[in-house]
Amino acid sequence: MDIVWSKNAENSFLDIIEQVFYKWGMETVEKLEFQVNELIENINIHNHICPK
Structure with a gap:
Protein backbone atom coordinates (compact mmCIF):
# COMPACT_ATOMS: atom_id res chain seq x y z
CA MET A 1 0.00 0.00 0.00
CA ASP A 2 1.40 3.39 -0.95
CA ILE A 3 0.97 6.28 1.41
CA VAL A 4 -0.05 9.38 -0.54
CA TRP A 5 0.25 12.74 1.15
CA SER A 6 -2.11 15.50 0.07
CA LYS A 7 -0.50 18.79 -0.91
CA ASN A 8 -2.01 20.32 2.23
CA ALA A 9 -0.49 17.57 4.40
CA GLU A 10 2.93 18.04 2.77
CA ASN A 11 2.82 21.80 3.32
CA SER A 12 1.70 21.38 6.94
CA ASN A 42 4.42 0.57 10.10
CA ILE A 43 1.18 1.74 8.49
CA ASN A 44 2.40 0.22 5.21
CA ILE A 45 3.17 -3.09 6.88
CA HIS A 46 0.03 -3.21 9.01
CA ASN A 47 -2.36 -1.56 6.60
CA HIS A 48 -5.33 -3.48 8.02
CA ILE A 49 -5.10 -1.14 11.05
CA CYS A 50 -5.46 2.00 8.92
CA PRO A 51 -7.61 1.12 5.93
CA LYS A 52 -8.12 3.58 3.08
Whole structure:
Protein backbone atom coordinates (compact mmCIF):
# COMPACT_ATOMS: atom_id res chain seq x y z
CA MET A 1 0.00 0.00 0.00
CA ASP A 2 1.40 3.39 -0.95
CA ILE A 3 0.97 6.28 1.41
CA VAL A 4 -0.05 9.38 -0.54
CA TRP A 5 0.25 12.74 1.15
CA SER A 6 -2.11 15.50 0.07
CA LYS A 7 -0.50 18.79 -0.91
CA ASN A 8 -2.01 20.32 2.23
CA ALA A 9 -0.49 17.57 4.40
CA GLU A 10 2.93 18.04 2.77
CA ASN A 11 2.82 21.80 3.32
CA SER A 12 1.70 21.38 6.94
CA PHE A 13 4.47 18.87 7.61
CA LEU A 14 7.08 21.21 6.13
CA ASP A 15 5.74 24.05 8.28
CA ILE A 16 6.03 21.85 11.37
CA ILE A 17 9.57 20.81 10.42
CA GLU A 18 10.53 24.47 10.03
CA GLN A 19 9.04 25.39 13.43
CA VAL A 20 10.78 22.47 15.13
CA PHE A 21 14.09 23.47 13.51
CA TYR A 22 13.88 27.06 14.75
CA LYS A 23 12.79 26.04 18.24
CA TRP A 24 14.90 22.90 18.90
CA GLY A 25 17.45 22.50 16.08
CA MET A 26 18.43 20.04 13.40
CA GLU A 27 18.91 17.05 15.69
CA THR A 28 15.27 17.21 16.77
CA VAL A 29 14.14 17.63 13.15
CA GLU A 30 16.05 14.48 12.21
CA LYS A 31 14.47 12.56 15.11
CA LEU A 32 10.99 13.75 14.11
CA GLU A 33 11.52 12.81 10.45
CA PHE A 34 12.81 9.38 11.50
CA GLN A 35 9.77 8.80 13.72
CA VAL A 36 7.33 9.92 11.01
CA ASN A 37 9.01 7.66 8.44
CA GLU A 38 8.93 4.78 10.91
CA LEU A 39 5.21 5.36 11.50
CA ILE A 40 4.52 5.44 7.75
CA GLU A 41 6.43 2.19 7.30
CA ASN A 42 4.42 0.57 10.10
CA ILE A 43 1.18 1.74 8.49
CA ASN A 44 2.40 0.22 5.21
CA ILE A 45 3.17 -3.09 6.88
CA HIS A 46 0.03 -3.21 9.01
CA ASN A 47 -2.36 -1.56 6.60
CA HIS A 48 -5.33 -3.48 8.02
CA ILE A 49 -5.10 -1.14 11.05
CA CYS A 50 -5.46 2.00 8.92
CA PRO A 51 -7.61 1.12 5.93
CA LYS A 52 -8.12 3.58 3.08
